[in-house]
Structures are given as structure tokens and as C-alpha cells.
Amino acid sequence: MKGQRFSSLIGQSLRRNRRHFLLSGIGVIIGIATLFFFTSLGEGVRTTVLEDVFVIDQLEVVDPAAAAGMRRGGLFGGGGLTDHTVEQVRQIEGVKEVYPKMKLTFPSRASGGEALMGRNMGVEFIADGIPAEMAADDVSDILAFRDHDQPLSCADDEACPDGRDCIDGTCTPRSCDPRDRASEPCGEVGFCDRDTEICALPIPLVISPYLLEVYNGSIHTALRDSEGIGSRLPRLTEDMLVGFEFDIVFGHSYMGRSGDADSIRHRARIVGFSDRAMQLGATMPLPYVQRLNTEFSGEDAADHYHSLLVDTYRNEDVAPVAQRIEDELGLELSDRHQRAQRAGLLILLITLLFNVIALVILAVSALNITHTFSMMVMERRREIGLMRAIGATRRQIQALVVGEAAVVGLFAGAAGIALGIGAGFAVDAIFDSYVGHFPFKPDSLFAWSPWMFALGLTTAVLFCLIGALIPAVRAGRVEPAAALTGR
Amino acid sequence: MDLSARGLRRIYRSGELTTEALCGVDLTIKSGEFVAIVGSSGSGKTTLLNCLSGLDTSFDGEVKLGDLSLSQMSETELARFRHEHVGFVFQQFCLLDHLTALENVILPGFFGEGAGDGVDPFKRGRELLTRVGLGDRLHSRPPQLSGGQKQRVAVARSLFCNPSIIFCDEPTGSLDQDTGLSIMKLFEQLNREDEVTVIFVTHEPYIADMARRRIIVQDGRLIEDKSQTSVWPDDTGDSDEKLKEVAS
Ligand SMILES: Nc1ncnc2c1ncn2[C@@H]1O[C@H](COP(=O)(O)OP(=O)(O)O)[C@@H](O)[C@H]1O
Numbered sequence A: 001m002k003g004q005r006f007s008s009l010i011g012q013s014l015r016r017n018r019r020h021f022l023l024s025g026i027g028v029i030i031g032i033a034t035l036f037f038f039t040s041l042g043e044g045v046r047t048t049v050l051e052d053v054f055v056i057d058q059l060e061v062v063d064p065a066a067a068a069g070m071r072r073g074g075l076f077g078g079g080g081l082t083d084h085t086v087e088q089v090r091q092i093e094g095v096k097e098v099y100p101k102m103k104l105t106f107p108s109r110a111s112g113g114e115a116l117m118g119r120n121m122g123v124e125f126i127a128d129g130i131p132a133e134m135a136a137d138d139v140s141d142i143l144a145f146r147d148h149d150q151p152l153s154c155a156d157d158e159a160c161p162d163g164r165d166c167i168d169g170t171c172t173p174r175s176c177d178p179r180d181r182a183s184e185p186c187g188e189v190g191f192c193d194r195d196t197e198i199c200a201l202p203i204p205l206v207i208s209p210y211l212l213e214v215y216n217g218s219i220h221t222a223l224r225d226s227e228g229i230g231s232r233l234p235r236l237t238e239d240m241l242v243g244f245e246f247d248i249v250f251g252h253s254y255m256g257r258s259g260d261a262d263s264i265r266h267r268a269r270i271v272g273f274s275d276r277a278m279q280l281g282a283t284m285p286l287p288y289v290q291r292l293n294t295e296f297s298g299e300d301a302a303d304h305y306h307s308l309l310v311d312t313y314r315n316e317d318v319a320p321v322a323q324r325i326e327d328e329l330g331l332e333l334s335d336r337h338q339r340a341q342r343a344g345l346l347i348l349l350i351t352l353l354f355n356v357i358a359l360v361i362l363a364v365s366a367l368n369i370t371h372t373f374s375m376m377v378m379e380r381r382r383e384i385g386l387m388r389a390i391g392a393t394r395r396q397i398q399a400l401v402v403g404e405a406a407v408v409g410l411f412a413g414a415a416g417i418a419l420g421i422g423a424g425f426a427v428d429a430i431f432d433s434y435v436g437h438f439p440f441k442p443d444s445l446f447a448w449s450p451w452m453f454a455l456g457l458t459t460a461v462l463f464c465l466i467g468a469l470i471p472a473v474r475a476g477r478v479e480p481a482a483a484l485t486g487r
Numbered sequence B: 001m002d003l004s005a006r007g008l009r010r011i012y013r014s015g016e017l018t019t020e021a022l023c024g025v026d027l028t029i030k031s032g033e034f035v036a037i038v039g040s041s042g043s044g045k046t047t048l049l050n051c052l053s054g055l056d057t058s059f060d061g062e063v064k065l066g067d068l069s070l071s072q073m074s075e076t077e078l079a080r081f082r083h084e085h086v087g088f089v090f091q092q093f094c095l096l097d098h099l100t101a102l103e104n105v106i107l108p109g110f111f112g113e114g115a116g117d118g119v120d121p122f123k124r125g126r127e128l129l130t131r132v133g134l135g136d137r138l139h140s141r142p143p144q145l146s147g148g149q150k151q152r153v154a155v156a157r158s159l160f161c162n163p164s165i166i167f168c169d170e171p172t173g174s175l176d177q178d179t180g181l182s183i184m185k186l187f188e189q190l191n192r193e194d195e196v197t198v199i200f201v202t203h204e205p206y207i208a209d210m211a212r213r214r215i216i217v218q219d220g221r222l223i224e225d226k227s228q229t230s231v232w233p234d235d236t237g238d239s240d241e242k243l244k245e246v247a248s
């Protein structure tokens, strides 16, 4: 039987038995809609949780001694994370780049905020440093994210940042009068340092989007209806914060002070938002942290990193790289990675559970298809007998029934997918209007990808085919002589 | 090609009950014959026809068309045999109601070679319908057609694959007398002009009279088999018949 004639026969039969086929397909439509709905929901939630909350494609190596709460160089003599460790990790296959991170090892505080919050506030300041190139792409401010105290070579004044002149091929800070507020001698982003009376540039900081989410989703929401200044706190956006400046006092905080040196006040400026920034704090270019740690905690502190961020070439490399970091180098991964894996697993399990329900619905509808198709085969016994009389083989008759089931499956699958998407949109809309903002609230709870459409269609067809198997065999067994004489 | 049966026996078994519908039939029908199989109800006419036409091969004995022995064919070969060599016309027409007359006629083409390679099935279908007098009802569906018209569609369908034999089981059984007669005329014409062998079953003597050979079956045996001159009632002129068909 040639394909084209075959499909036209199926088409004719489907058109005639529209209602039957619709009825038999409804179960499949519901089953596929369920399957599609929960698969895309699970995938959507997983993506949000893993990629935004836990940033799973990024590994963070921590110093095992430090992680265990012991001082570096203690019992295990691990020596912490040094440039040597960075080099070792970099050698692992699949590793694209390793970025060392170092925390400030002494107390500090930040103050300011009038421009944003309506009044000045002071908070503990927690920060770490990362190689400047890690966040370079995330910065949109006129103040670049790099070490501005590093001498810059130049050809003319144009090549130097604000408040610096090109002298003998090096950008040199201008001297200035801190009481002169009118002439802006230090340019747009520079400021006149009160103690040294020369122009300086603020320390560039990047902030984690997570922090903003936590502020907007939790702190702001919690304080919104409270009494006192909390209720007047604005909702913040990235745009509002980029370019925002405040003061940091290094070496002295509300909780403690550093014994080694006097505190230093310095200006800082938020220059962008980056996933690479620490989640509850601020992140500056590494050299600042190294210099500050040397000054407040001694030379030794500047050689030891607190963690290493590991970028892999592909997402699939994450697991094996993690394994080798732990097994071969004896290093530890931050528990964020483990939490991410656990969360991912949990979401996967829940998704699977609902998909099992979908499969049960589909199994029931396959039975329904068996029933309807058997009925149709009975009704069409005479017709099948005639087809056999005029030359149809058993196989052709079977193929006809199976083909009809496949087409029903395709249509039901497509309808089920459409229904699943529709339900997704509805849930998104309801979710959007009834659930307030919370950290990492996604635009959509669902993630629809091409493989789900393929899965939906194949599953639908598969279950229809399974359902039609017995009726097809029965149709093939129809004896033409008996069927035509009505026995 | 001649059709022959040797020692043909057919026993129906359903549970305890066995019915011997054919008990040893020997028969040869030559190519181009116009044969009536007659007998009372339950005498075994349909069974005989089914065994001869390859619809039913659960018989003992042998049925051959030329050198082809039906009992030795596989299911697939039998289907092919029916497709290529024989045409069927049934009392109940057996048309597919959801298809047009034309689609019904070309239906055999869906399952095999049809009229042969390079033949446009729709063109052939139109020619056949025109030949049986339904050139203007190509796209009507069976429910819109009269009994006689339906049977004409069935005849056109039976001719689609150029069969050498047409088997008709009570082709006039569902038609009134005049319409039945016109269908019989169609068969006679096909037999005469195209030399198609026509074997039909009837229990009405006056229809049997139109054949040139009459076989009488009783209790599964041939009790008479003789040639005869065909007798056509002369009170049914062509114009008359057309009128009645239009009216019905
Ligand atoms: N499929 C069958 N199962 C059981 N008995 C049958 C079957 N077909 C026919 N018979 C029996 O075989 C005999 C001949 O039937 P049939 O060939 O249909 O007769 P006719 O066509 O002459 O009326 C009858 O007694 C009938 O009851």
C-alpha cells in the first residue's frame, strides 16, 4: 500500500468517525497535558533554583581547614588555598578558569545611603576580592572594575582616569583642596581625599543580584507596612544602585576593631551587579583586599585565598571536575554545591512523581483507546471484510488501525501540549497576581523546551499505539467470508 | 483460465455443532461462462461461492484457477489473488457510506496494484462509472443513491482491477424486479463484450433463467448442472426501466 493512498484512507476513516476518535483521544489529551505541565514546571523551577539561587554551573572550592572552623596551618597543615592550589585546579581536565577569592580578614563598616534611603545608615561591611576580569563584563558604570591604585602608564592626560594627569608616562593623582566643593578638581568619579589632599578614585564594588533580591523580596516586604523608617525604604533596582557611593571604615566596625593598625576611611562606589560577587556583602578587585589584609592582618593573610571559583567549559564537566577536586586534591566544595544538588534532586523527584501520575492517566486512556477501537473494529467488521475481499492483506488492515491510532495520538498529543501550555500561562497569571514578590521570583514558573514537545508527541503516539495493538490484531483476524455474510 | 473444484467439502464447526455445508462438489467452469448457482436457502450456495472465489479456504479438496491452487496459498497470496483475478458483487452492495461513488470504485487500488501501473485510478473509476450508467453521480455518496445505483457502483468496483471472474452473491436480492433485471443485463453485457466469467447465486428462478448454464445446489451437493439458452423477460424495455429507476 503506497504511503499516500494509505494516509488518505486513514484520513477518510478519521473524518467519518470524528466523535469516536475525539472521545478516545480525550484521555490522552489530559494525560499529555499533565505530563507536559509538570515537566515544564519542574524544569522551570529547577532552572530558577539551580541557576539563579544556587548558580550550579559554578563550583566553589573552599579551604577544608577553614571550612572546618580551624585556623589555617593547623592540624592538617594544609596551608590553605594558595597560588599553587590555583595552578593545580587549573590543570584539571574540563576546567576553563580558576578565580581565587579572598575575604577581608578584619572588621569594617560602611556608612552613607542618604541619597538612596533618605537618611544615613551604618552597617557592618563584609567584602571579598576577586580578579578584576571576573566581573569586568558585568560593569556598566563609568568607574571601571579594576585596581585604581595600580600605577597606569599613559601617553597623555586623556588616557588617565578622573583626577589624574599623565606625568612622565604614568598617571599621577592631582593634588586638591578638600574644602573646595565647587571646581570638581578630581573629575566626575574622583574625589578629594581629606587626609592626603590628593585626588583619589573610589573603590569599585560589584554586588550580587541575590543581595538585591533578598532586600527587595524580604527586607523591603517585611518592613513595608511597619512603623518607623523601615516603611519608607524604597524598592531598589540595579539602575538605582549602580553609581551609588558610600564610605567604608576599614579596621573598625560596630562589632570589633582590628588591633594591628589604625582604621582607614575610604570611599566606595557600586559599579555593577555580578553573579561572581559574594552573596551577602560586596566584592572588590582582589588587589585592594590583598593590600588591606597585609596592612591589617599581616603578610601571611595576603597569600591565602578563602575560596576558588571554578569555571568549566561545559555544564556536563561540573560533576567530574567536582569529583576530582575532592578526591585528588583533597579540597572541599562549598556546601552551596551540595545544597544545589540536593535541591535539584528533590525537584526532580517531585517532577517524576507527578509524571508518574501523568503516565497512569495515559495508561488508563490507552485502555480507553483499546475499548473504543475494539468497538470500532466490531462496527466496521463488514467493511474490513470487504477490504479483505478486494485484496487487503491482514497486515494492511492492521496498519490501517494502527495508523488511525497514530494520527489520533498526534492530534491528542498536540492538543495536550496546547492545553499544558495554556494551563501554564493560567498558573503564571494567577501566581503573578496573588503571590507577592519574593527573592528570585521568576517571570514564569515554566520552562518549555523543544525536547518536551517531542516527548509529549511521542508519548501520546506511543500510548495510542499500545492501546490500538489488540484492536489492530483483532481487525487483522476478521475472516472476510464470515464478515461479509454477517456471521 | 478455467476454474475447477475437486472433492470440495466444507464443514462449519461451532462448538459441538458441525454443519456440512458442502459435501464433495466437483465442478469446472470455463473461462467466459455465464453461470447461475441456484438452490433453496441454506443449501450451500454462498459457501460454494466463497470457496471458489478464495474468500474461504477452510475447505477440504481442491480449488484451482488455471494452475493456481487456492488451498496452497498463504493469506497474503490469497489477498493478492482476490485483488488481481476476481471481482465481487454482494446482495448488500457493501459500499463504504463515507466515500463517494468514485472513491468506492477505486478502493481496490488502495490495497495493491489496482488497474496496473501508469493507470490513473480516478480516470479509470470515471470510465467504469460512466459505463454502468452513473457518469453523472461520480461524487454522490451511497446514502444518496438508489438500490440499483448502489449495485451499479458495486459492479464498477468489481471491474476496477480487470478481473477474469466476477462472483455475485444474490446481486438482485435487495432490488425490485426491474432494477434487478437491469443489473443482470449489465452482467450479461460484461460477459459478452469483455468475456468476463460471471458466476452468480440466486434463488429466484427467473433470474437463473438468464444464465447460459445453471447449477442447482441442494444440501451441499450439486443435483443438476446443465447448459441452457438464456431467457430474458421481454416486457422490460430500456426506456421503461430508466423511468422506474428515476422514480425509485
Ligand atoms: N459461518 C458459518 N458457521 C456455521 N454454519 C454456517 C456458516 N455459514 C453457513 N453455515 C451453514 O451452512 C449451510 C449453508 O449455508 P449457505 O452457504 O449460507 O447457504 P445459502 O447461501 O445457500 O443460503 C447452512 O446450513 C448454514 O446454516
Ligand SMILES: [Mg+2]
Pocket: B045, B046, B047
Ligand atoms: Mg447465501
